[in-house]
Amino acid sequence: MNKPLVGAFLAALLLGAGAAPVVAAEPAHQAQEAASKAGLAAKAVTFAGTVALSNCSGSVVRSPDSAPTDPALVLSNGHCLESGFPGPGEVVVDQPSSRTFTLLNASGDGVGTLKASKIAYGTMTDTDLSLYETTSTYQQIEDSYGIQALELETAHPTAGTAITVASGYWKRTYSCDIDGFVHQLKEGRWTWKDSVRYTPECQTIGGTSGSPVIDDATGKVVAVNNTGNESGQECTDNNPCEVDENGEVTVREGINYAQQTYNMVPCIGAGSKIDLDREGCGLPKP
Numbered sequence: 001m002n003k004p005l006v007g008a009f010l011a012a013l014l015l016g017a018g019a020a021p022v023v024a025a026e027p028a029h030q031a032q033e034a035a036s037k038a039g040l041a042a043k044a045v046t047f048a049g050t051v052a053l054s055n056c057s058g059s060v061v062r063s064p065d066s067a068p069t070d071p072a073l074v075l076s077n078g079h080c081l082e083s084g085f086p087g088p089g090e091v092v093v094d095q096p097s098s099r100t101f102t103l104l105n106a107s108g109d110g111v112g113t114l115k116a117s118k119i120a121y122g123t124m125t126d127t128d129l130s131l132y133e134t135t136s137t138y139q140q141i142e143d144s145y146g147i148q149a150l151e152l153e154t155a156h157p158t159a160g161t162a163i164t165v166a167s168g169y170w171k172r173t174y175s176c177d178i179d180g181f182v183h184q185l186k187e188g189r190w191t192w193k194d195s196v197r198y199t200p201e202c203q204t205i206g207g208t209s210g211s212p213v214i215d216d217a218t219g220k221v222v223a224v225n226n227t228g229n230e231s232g233q234e235c236t237d238n239n240p241c242e243v244d245e246n247g248e249v250t251v252r253e254g255i256n257y258a259q260q261t262y263n264m265v266p267c268i269g270a271g272s273k274i275d276l277d278r279e280g281c282g283l284p285k286p
Contacts, residue, residue, distance in 0.1 A: 004055035046106035050168035056080035059212040068139035076210030092122035108171035153220040176201035187240035228256030
């Protein structure tokens with residue numbers, strides 16, 4: 001995994017005392033200029049709607065059908081849950097939580113604090129994601145902070161798509177393309193399916209876990225950042241390996257990965273309720 005809090009501290013120590021300026025985000029206007037030069041949509045990727053957790057990154061997300069009066073949802077990784085890593089086969093549903101999240105604006109400044117009412121969903125089986133229901137509605141967040149939730153893409157992404165991984169924890173973005181998709185990604189005790197593989201430019205680090213992976217052209221969330229092979233080991237913790245349909249194992253040292261989110265959109269019902277029995281819902285059940 002792109003390790004949460006401990007990994008982030010280790011990364012900072014390795015980078016040295018002067019690490020903070022190095023990982024600071026470039027100003028929003030520079031990001032917009034770069035996007036314009038690259039021929040991307042005018043809606044440049046910023047930090048607006050991302051959040052910082054105590055140990056990870058995340059984002060306020062909504063489905064296309066979410067209503068302004070629905071409780072806002074925060075997306076992160078299953079391995080970022082305050083209760084620890086869910087075991088293989090474990091699915092957390094509707095568990096009370098009072099976790100807080102620092103909401104960021106476009107420039108990466110913290111503008112407010114959101115509070116969870118519960119862990120609506122969390123797992124590390126087949127995917128690595130968590131969804132928190134907050135005590136604020138989407139409309140309340142927009143009225144208070146002028147920030148809209150990031151919309152979840154409903155379709156499977158495609159290889160070659162230009163993406164940005166936006167880390168609220170580090171206030172840093174990583175830009176690259178979707179290199180392809182992995183039949184099975186194995187790391188230690190966990191196995192994830194149809195994972196997104198980045199091109200080498202996205203060198204995510206500890207603390208970026210849970211960051212939204214945003215399609216540069218549409219501004220929609222297509223995946224959630226979660227792991228990378230750090231030292232070339234095979235299928236060990238922090239060193240995931242790829243397993244294809246024939247069981248062939250491939251190790252790609254230095255390559256990072258994310259878990260797709262389109263298959264969770266049908267699971268989000270009225271009032272932001274997670275219903276695993278809704279038609280098209282692709283999330284594992286307890």
